[in-house]
Amino acid sequence: MKRLNLLEETRYEKLPVTVFENKEIASRKVAERIAAIIRRKQEAGEMAVLGLATGATPIGVYEELVRMHKEEGLSFQNVITFNLDEYYPMKPKSVQSYVYFMKEHLFDHVDIKKENINIPDGTLPKDEIHDYCLRYEQKITDAGGLDFQVLGIGRTGHIGFNEPGSAPNSGTRLVTLDDLTRRDASRDFGGKENVPTKAITMGIGTIFKAREIVLMAWSGKKAPIIKKAVEGSMSSDVPATFLQNSENVEFVLDKDAASELTRFDTPWLVKDCQWEPALVKKAVIWLSKTVNKPILKLTDEDYNNHGMAQLAVDQGPAYDINIHIFNKIQHTITGWPGGKPNADDSQRPERAEPAKKRVIIFSPHPDDDVISMGGTFIRLVDQGHDVHVAYQTSGNTAIWDHDVLRYVEFTIDFKESIGEDTTRLRETYERMRVFLETKEPNQLDLKEILDVKGFIRKSEAIAGARYAGLEDDHIHFQNLPFYERGKTEKNPDTEDDIVLTMELLQKVKPHQVFAAGDFADPHGTHIKCFNIVHEALVRLRKTEKWTKDCWLWLYRGAWHEFETHEIEMAVPLSPQEVERKRMAIFQHQSQKDTPVFPGEDQREFWVRAEERNRETALNYHDLGLAEYEAMEAFVRWKFD
Known part of the structure; x- marks a missing residue:
């Protein structure tokens, strides 16, 4: 059998x-x-x-x-x-x-x-x-x-x-x-x-x-072709x-x-299932998309014809299941990503108290914060929460070489305009120029070049965070050591990265932490940065009481979004908020038009982000929920 x-x-x-x-x-x-x-x-x-x-x-x-x-x-x-x-x-x-x-x-x-x-x-x-x-x-x-x-x-x-x-x-x-x-x-x-x-x-x-x-x-990146x-x-x-x-x-x-x-993906098509709540939610959303009907219009016949007859018998009739799942999805939608003060939070994704939360947004690269959750970032600030952003790496590999020379040339001109001696700077500039003219593909840059690339991304990150409403003392540049070591070492040790992250968490004692949840690339910077944040929190949870009231939310980048059944908090954006998010992304000028690492998607980052957020909102609308301009999505990480 x-x-x-x-x-x-x-x-x-x-x-x-x-x-x-x-x-x-x-x-x-x-x-x-x-x-x-x-x-x-x-x-x-x-x-x-x-x-x-x-x-x-x-x-x-x-x-x-x-x-x-x-x-x-x-x-x-x-x-x-x-x-x-x-x-x-x-x-x-x-x-x-x-x-x-x-x-x-x-x-x-x-x-x-x-x-x-x-x-x-x-x-x-x-x-x-x-x-x-x-x-x-x-x-x-x-x-x-x-x-x-x-x-x-x-x-x-x-x-x-x-x-x-x-x-x-x-x-x-x-x-x-x-x-x-x-x-x-x-x-x-x-x-x-x-x-x-x-x-x-x-x-x-x-x-x-x-x-x-x-x-x-290995990894979800290969799942579609498999x-x-x-x-x-x-x-x-x-x-x-x-x-x-x-x-x-x-x-x-x-x-x-x-x-x-x-x-694994749609097991009800091949076997009798244990209908746990998460699987029911996934299956009903799948059924809605498959038959092209809003959830509340699904019938017993739809369930019977698509491998879900057992669910309809065990937990039906169909309309009862539909109402239950519709409400669960509706309860993920909130305009209060930090929690709505003085409100019943039993059906909301975030707690009402404390009304003003301390928040840290961890950004693996200097633009992931605004690209991935710029609308939520701005709304958290607008709603009075104590928001910090932590840029985990310099992102200095993603700058065009010609931009380095342009910025140094600007610096030379500025220094000379105020009467400063630029002799040493000109010598450094010439050494950089000669190096870049003979640079081999994938050759590691001179330290001075890496520094300038890092300065460019740092200045853009500051501009983006300021646009979102942060004061400079709430903008943190961690420059986690693994990132630089990874240019010359395989699988660099991350112990000092974890310690640095623990120190920042202990300083802020956040009620909310947002971190990148892109795990498809097992060798990517995002998953390494997440693992550092996760390990820091795991260690702190053993000794620090405040961590018991600290929730970890995951966001995703410009390429992929969480599946609708996975989403636990969906923050709707108005047309004006979409525009504000776009302007925050625009502060990262070096990543505009043609970034160094565009990936397989040739669209600009801001275009990808907007179209992804609109697609999330459209998915909700197709299920029978209200129509929003755009939505940013989050999943809460559950600690063991």
Whole structure:
């Protein structure tokens, strides 16, 4: 019966999927499978042939294999490796090369023989690549074929660098990279313009020949493409869907990467559910959108026809459920994000008391506060709360180099206009100018250049916070050390960052803390900044009484919003408040028009923010609630 239930739950999935709680557990399990193959082959006196991938996804697997080698004696003497791909052109000593990546994360830490390592050659003349690719294929065949192939997946659905349009029987070849793939790689190269347009990759047909294939994916960022790859129809538009034809493939995911699969996203379609309140809310909102009706117009027939008959029987009739969920959503809407004084707060998202709250808004970068919650920021100030803003990092990587020279030139002219000596400043300016003229992609800036970039962002942040109504003594620049260390270190320690954050929290003793809740990118600045705030509060909650009355609210940035069923506080904005928020964002002039890191969305930040806020308001309206110009959304973090 248990097996039948599992088959029912996974009936939308067209290939085997195993989901783990987190990427650490999943990576260990994959590493154990690889180690088992190596050891089995050793006992048989045979070579283990591994197909390896690069990128952030397999790093945990390689770390565990290195640990096994050092602590458990796992030998790689009988291992032959073939890497999936390499950028073209690419020098092997470049930090962006996959030769560099594999040495850094695996090969330099184990006893593999150099002659057994095979990585596509990114230095070949173009007219030699075709024959080289044929030899690469033959070398795999001569080694006995791939015993185990490790795969990641790109957001285009590529495996290796087999981009949309690749044929299912394709072999190793030179390919042109998709624009989205190059945008995703832009940070590693110091801008998309520096990312190679081509790569050499194993083909889908080559991958298919492996005796075992494991595709891994972590984080919610990969969830949409995983759903297409696992549940979608086979199509060259999503090359990973061709894996549905393989009998030897398994997808290994963390729970976030699996979150959009039917059995997790809309489980009522595949199984009987435990109808907890949060799931009821999510399901009713989903039903409303699916049948294109306001919540209060949903019928028993709508419930029965869309997998929710059990809910209607257990908690119905439908209209009772509709009224209950409608009221829950309506109660998330408030024009008083700090709580409404002298009002019944039993149905409001925030407490009425104290009437005037101490508030800290933590902003990972110097503009996240106004982009993400500028309307709420201004309203909190207007309503008399004691609001502080803490800019956690300098954000100095997001300034164009030419702006640095422009600002220094302005400073020189100003100093000379008031009769100050600018000799040393001119010397520094000349050194900066020469450096920038010869700067390599992704090369770390001179300290003076980083300082100027930081000063530019600091001045803009002050202007934005002042526009929101803050006095200067309520504007805090933390300059958390992890941000600068992260330019030269991997996974920099954050202990001093936590201590600095604790000190600020102890100074203000806030009733409300707002922090960025963008967790899709597991390596992003936002999640690191959140983890620092969270750990600081966790530690303080052990000893400081005021923390028991401190609520932590999460906001999201310019790219994504919380799903409607997740929202616990929705702050409506009038047309005038939308305009005020826009003007606060405009204070960040360096991020206007064309920011250094625009992401995949080419709209300006203020446009993204406004359209996202309008979409949130429209979603509420479509559910049958009042129509507002825009809404900012928040979710409250629940401490254990």
